[in-house]
Amino acid sequence: MNTASTNAISEITRNIEPPSRVAHQRAQAHLDSLTKPLGSLGRLEDLAAQIASILGDRLTLPLRKGVYIFAADHGITAEGVSAYPREVTHQMVLNFLSHGAAVNVLANLHHAQLTVIDAGVDADFHNAPGLLHRKIARGTRNMLHEDAMTDADLARALTVGAELADIAASSGQTLIAIGEMGIGNTTSASAITCALTGASPALATGKGTGIDTSAHARKISIVQSILTARFGTTPTQPSPLEILRCVGGFEIAAIVGMVLAAARHKLVILADGFISTAAIALAAAIAPSARAYIIAGHQSEEPGHKLILDHLKLTPVLALNMRLGEASGAVLAMPILESAIALCLQMATFSSAGVSGASR
Amino acid sequence: MNTASTNAISEITRNIEPPSRVAHQRAQAHLDSLTKPLGSLGRLEDLAAQIASILGDRLTLPLRKGVYIFAADHGITAEGVSAYPREVTHQMVLNFLSHGAAVNVLANLHHAQLTVIDAGVDADFHNAPGLLHRKIARGTRNMLHEDAMTDADLARALTVGAELADIAASSGQTLIAIGEMGIGNTTSASAITCALTGASPALATGKGTGIDTSAHARKISIVQSILTARFGTTPTQPSPLEILRCVGGFEIAAIVGMVLAAARHKLVILADGFISTAAIALAAAIAPSARAYIIAGHQSEEPGHKLILDHLKLTPVLALNMRLGEASGAVLAMPILESAIALCLQMATFSSAGVSGASR
Numbered sequence: 001m002n003t004a005s006t007n008a009i010s011e012i013t014r015n016i017e018p019p020s021r022v023a024h025q026r027a028q029a030h031l032d033s034l035t036k037p038l039g040s041l042g043r044l045e046d047l048a049a050q051i052a053s054i055l056g057d058r059l060t061l062p063l064r065k066g067v068y069i070f071a072a073d074h075g076i077t078a079e080g081v082s083a084y085p086r087e088v089t090h091q092m093v094l095n096f097l098s099h100g101a102a103v104n105v106l107a108n109l110h111h112a113q114l115t116v117i118d119a120g121v122d123a124d125f126h127n128a129p130g131l132l133h134r135k136i137a138r139g140t141r142n143m144l145h146e147d148a149m150t151d152a153d154l155a156r157a158l159t160v161g162a163e164l165a166d167i168a169a170s171s172g173q174t175l176i177a178i179g180e181m182g183i184g185n186t187t188s189a190s191a192i193t194c195a196l197t198g199a200s201p202a203l204a205t206g207k208g209t210g211i212d213t214s215a216h217a218r219k220i221s222i223v224q225s226i227l228t229a230r231f232g233t234t235p236t237q238p239s240p241l242e243i244l245r246c247v248g249g250f251e252i253a254a255i256v257g258m259v260l261a262a263a264r265h266k267l268v269i270l271a272d273g274f275i276s277t278a279a280i281a282l283a284a285a286i287a288p289s290a291r292a293y294i295i296a297g298h299q300s301e302e303p304g305h306k307l308i309l310d311h312l313k314l315t316p317v318l319a320l321n322m323r324l325g326e327a328s329g330a331v332l333a334m335p336i337l338e339s340a341i342a343l344c345l346q347m348a349t350f351s352s353a354g355v356s357g358a359s360r
Numbered sequence: 361m362n363t364a365s366t367n368a369i370s371e372i373t374r375n376i377e378p379p380s381r382v383a384h385q386r387a388q389a390h391l392d393s394l395t396k397p398l399g400s401l402g403r404l405e406d407l408a409a410q411i412a413s414i415l416g417d418r419l420t421l422p423l424r425k426g427v428y429i430f431a432a433d434h435g436i437t438a439e440g441v442s443a444y445p446r447e448v449t450h451q452m453v454l455n456f457l458s459h460g461a462a463v464n465v466l467a468n469l470h471h472a473q474l475t476v477i478d479a480g481v482d483a484d485f486h487n488a489p490g491l492l493h494r495k496i497a498r499g500t501r502n503m504l505h506e507d508a509m510t511d512a513d514l515a516r517a518l519t520v521g522a523e524l525a526d527i528a529a530s531s532g533q534t535l536i537a538i539g540e541m542g543i544g545n546t547t548s549a550s551a552i553t554c555a556l557t558g559a560s561p562a563l564a565t566g567k568g569t570g571i572d573t574s575a576h577a578r579k580i581s582i583v584q585s586i587l588t589a590r591f592g593t594t595p596t597q598p599s600p601l602e603i604l605r606c607v608g609g610f611e612i613a614a615i616v617g618m619v620l621a622a623a624r625h626k627l628v629i630l631a632d633g634f635i636s637t638a639a640i641a642l643a644a645a646i647a648p649s650a651r652a653y654i655i656a657g658h659q660s661e662e663p664g665h666k667l668i669l670d671h672l673k674l675t676p677v678l679a680l681n682m683r684l685g686e687a688s689g690a691v692l693a694m695p696i697l698e699s700a701i702a703l704c705l706q707m708a709t710f711s712s713a714g715v716s717g718a719s720r
Contacts, residue, residue, distance in 0.1 A: 035455050036462055037443070037569035041688075042661065042681030083397070083718040091715040095395050100708025102396055109702045110695070209397035210718060301402065319679065320696075321402030328401075335470070335695035336680075342469045348460025355451040358443040358570060 004155035005241055012162045012260045013287045019266070024053035027344060034347040035355050043317070047295065047337055048344040051175075054268050054293055058174050061341055063268075065112035065334055066173040067327050068164060068258065069096060069103060070251035072120035073139030074184035075148065076226070081187045081219050083210045086139075089183045090123035092326070096181070097130045102324055103179060106331040112177065119160060120250030134160040136250045143191070143226050147246045154245045154253055161257025169265035176262055177270040177297065177334065178280075179327025180251045183209075186302060189278040190223045191247035193304045195231060195238060196281055197311045204304040206274070209323075240285035248282075255279035256286070263290035270337075272330040273300035273323065277308045284312060295337070298322060298329030364515035365601055372522045372620045373647045379626070384413035387704060394707040395715050403677070407655065407697055408704040411535075414628050414653055418534050421702055423628075425472035425694055426533040427687050428524060428618065429456060429463060430611035432480030433499030434544035435508065436586070441547045441579050443570045446499075449543045450483035452686075456541070457490045462684055463539060466691040472537065479520060480610030494520040496610045503551070503586050507606045514605045514613055521617025529625035536622055537630040537657065537694070538640075539687025540611045543569075546662060549638040550583045551607035553664045555591060555598060556641055557671045564664040566634070569683075600645035608642075615639035616646070623650035630697075632690040633660035633683065637668045644672060655697070658682060658689030 027049040032038060039045065052059055071093050077086045095101045096116045099108075107114040116131055122138040125131055136157050140148040149157070168176050182188075186208040193204040201223035207216050230246040231238050238246070244253055255276060260283050262269050271277045271294055284291045296314040299305060301323035309316060317333040350357055387409040392398060399405065412419055431453050437446045455461045456476045459468075467474040476491050482498040485491055496517050500508040509517070528536050542548075546568040553564040561583035567576050590606040591598050598606070604613055615636060620643050622629050631637045631654055644651045656674035659665060661683035669676060677693040710717055 034462075035452070035460060036684050040569070040682065040684040041462065042683065044680060044682065044692075085716050088716050091713070092395070095708055095713045095715055098708070098713070100395060100713045102394075102401065102703055102707055105702050105706045106699055108706075109699060209400070317680070318696075320404060320677070322400065322404065323402065324396050324400040332404075332696065332699055335699075336678075336692065339466055339469060339692055339695075342465050343462055346465045346468075347462055348455055348458070353451070353455045353458070353460045355455055356445050356448050 003151045005151050005158060005245065008155040008158045009241060009286060012158060012257055016263045016287055016289045018289055019053035019292050020056050023056045024049050027052035031344055033349040035350055035353050037358065041343060044340040044343060048340040050295065051268055051337065051341060054266055055174050059341065061338060061345060062111060063175045063338055064173045066168050066176045067103060067107045067112045067114045067331055068176060069116045069179045069181055069326055070119045070254045071117065071181040072250035073122040074182055074188060074249050075140045075142035076144060076187050077184040078142050079144055079222050081222060082183045082208055084183050086122065086183050089121050089181055092181050093118065093121060093131065097128055101326060102328045103326040103331060106328055110331055110334045112331055112334060117164065117254065119157060119254045140249050143247050144222065144229060147230065148248055149245055151245060157250045157253035158257035161254035162261035165258045165261035165265055165267065169267060173267065175268040175270060177272065177327045177330035178255050178258060178276050179272040179325055179330060180255065180275050181326050182249055182251050185249050185251065185275050187219065187223060188247055188249045188252060189275040190304050191226050192243055192278045192282060193308050194223065194227055195243045195247065196240065196285060197307055199307050204307055206302040206304060240282045244282050252279045256283045259283035260287055260290055263293040267293065268295060269293045270330040270333060271296045272327045273325050274302035274305040275325060277305060281308050281312055297333035300329060363511045365511050365518060365605065368515040368518045369601060369646060372518060372617055376623045376647055376649045378649055379413035379652050380416050383416045384409050387412035391704055393709040395710055395713050397718065401703060404700040404703060408700040410655065411628055411697065411701060414626055415534050419701065421698060421705060422471060423535045423698055424533045426528050426536045427463060427467045427472045427474045427691055428536060429476045429539050429541055429686055430479045430614045431477065431541040432610035433482040434542055434548060434609050435500045435502035436504060436547050437544040438502050439504055439582050441582060442543045442568055444543050446482065446543050449481050449541055452541050453478065453481060453491065457488055461686060462688045463686040463691060466688055470691055470694045472691055472694060477524065477614065479517060479614045500609050503607050504582065504589060507590065508608055509605055511605060517610045517613035518617035521614035522621035525618045525621035525625055525627065529627060533627065535628040535630060537632065537687045537690035538615050538618060538636050539632040539685055539690060540615065540635050541686050542609055542611050545609050545611065545635050547579065547583060548607055548609045548612060549635040550664050551586050552603055552638045552642060553668050554583065554587055555603045555607065556600065556645060557667055559667050564667055566662040566664060600642045604642050612639045616643045619643035620647055620650055623653045627653065628655060629653045630690040630693060631656045632687045633685050634662035634665040635685060637665060641668050641672055657693035660689060
């Protein structure tokens with residue numbers, strides 16, 4: 001049976017093509033001709049070849065880079081899962097708009113254009129300038145007691161994200177970093193990770209923004225209860241879309257929509273931390289061909305992040321013990337990606353520089 | 361007994377002071393007031409506090425960054441330890457001067473000023489413009505058969521490096537990345553690592569620029585023979601200066617001199633790969649107070665690099681499977697360091713942004 005969300009997904013995922021294998025091979029052959037021992041740039045060579053395979057003729061320096069922060073509130077905060085009060089989602093969105101947050105500093109330093117989207121914050125922003133007003137509802141429902149969202153709201157959130165990818169592509173951006181802000185959303189990410197990978201809540205649930213040991217034990221037990229309540233009576237593995245609807249968030253659903261549409265537009269997609277990557281894992285479960293467009297920006301301190309990166313077979317570019325979200329780790333990886341591209345585009349070859357090759 | 365090299369070291373290492381503990385504490389307290397969960401920027405917070413403690417009032421953005429590549433040849437290449445012919449040292453210096461090498465691309469992208477120094481290349485550069493001509497000799501002697509250099513040449517090489525730190529400091533640079541170019545110099549770095557840490561040649565010797573398995577086994581055996589020949593009859597642990605003289609290289613000795621003088625000038629010192637870090641380990645063994653000025657830019661693929669980083673208790677900023685040298689990994693870490701500083705200097709505080717703190 002077609003629902004609003006499956007219809008939205010069919011529309012968004014039509015014609016996702018793989019990156020160019022020819023462009024990949026051409027980039028690798030060129031890298032092998034540069035004045036350095038074969039393979040000695042390590043991961044930078046893989047990254048350059050992947051980006052070349054995605055962008056083809058659109059590969060230029062600097063990359064045209066966008067950063068997208070989707071914000072939303074979560075009904076599960078009623079259960080006391082976070083170290084911070086729910087109002088902080090609203091307050092941090094205002095902080096993004098006044099350029100005071102970590103991601104503002106990093107996006108400015110690395111010349112990436114930041115877009116902040118209200119996908120479902122429990123506050124009225126009164127047409128605040130600089131904010132994209134795409135509120136689905138004032139937070140999800142409490143997923144311990146009912147499905148986080150309706151199918152219609154899921155469809156709307158997916159479309160919000162997909163439309164942003166359309167705008168990014170039409171404005172000429174070639175790389176997008178996707179982050180989030182939402183008090184309580186590591187609980188969603190943990191539930192998604194368990195439902196998608198079969199991991200236990202004890203392994204997939206971390207301390208989020210910094211709860212203490214007893215609150216952590218309680219959070220693990222809440223994630224277990226959520227899984228039992230939402231999927232316990234389901235005889236089969238729930239579909240990625242059903243996982244998203246039952247235990248996701250509006251910002252997570254919008255990210256899923258943006259990732260799928262960005263793959264259709266052949267954009268490089270830079271994953272951030274646990275929540276962003278959990279959303280990307282759902283997108284890749286819905287459309288496996290999207291996977292080749294993803295680069296993992298960093299390894300977060302949240303234990304579930306490693307589970308979900310392993311599930312996606314992604315190796316993060318950075319590992320700096322960060323656990324902030326809001327795309328901070330993804331934006332931090334941007335200069336590394338641009339370095340990889342610069343090396344590929346600008347180094348001399350052995351023949352042009354008159355340097356002798358290896359004797360064996 | 362005072363020798364030329366001990367006299368040079370006494371001169372270079374006079375008045376190395378520790379970084380400012382007060383500036384470190386002030387930076388950490390400020391980081392704790394910013395709009396992010398406590399400690400959630402991970403390593404970036406440590407890096408920002410360390411740099412603040414070193415630079416004090418000189419902390420600005422962008423950092424004024426220098427990159428120094430010391431080049432020299434090695435007598436040990438007669439034993440066939442490298443995949444590349446000895447002439448490649450000369451050729452790669454010319455490649456640096458014509459802006460074709462990896463470090464040129466990275467230094468240009470990240471706005472660092474590159475200086476290339478001939479500390480002992482076996483070629484005549486005919487006053488090539490853009491090169492600092494500080495040749496000690498046309499390569500070291502073959503350390504399998506005799507000490508790599510005389511005490512007088514060691515003293516000269518140390519002084520060459522120290523003078524570059526003086527110039528860097530007087531020109532206003534606050535961060536220096538130090539790299540090298542020298543066919544055969546991973547063999548020196550392996551011998552240094554073994555002599556300094558007690559590691560076995562099998563653990564400390566890698567494949568350098570890319571030798572095959574049988575050449576690797578031969579290289580391990582050569583490192584063992586070098587250690588026996590140079591230090592086998594010494595009843596006590598050789599001093600760091602004696603290790604440097606017997607199994608070092610002119611570029612390695614110049615790096616030791618630069619690191620020690622840079623610590624005296626309170627510069628941030630960014631280590632590169634195996635050879636650069638082995639030189640830094642010798643400097644830290646000579647003057648332990650220099651250690652606090654070092655940041656490890658990256659973890660190279662050379663197995664000895666991990667040994668020497670562990671010996672120095674340094675955690676690298678990046679780990680991207682690179683094994684190129686020429687300061688490439690150090691320069692790549694620069695945007696991460698500048699990101700750390702930008703966050704520390706430019707983010708809003710909880711009170712300025714009106715964001716609620718953690719409830720527990």
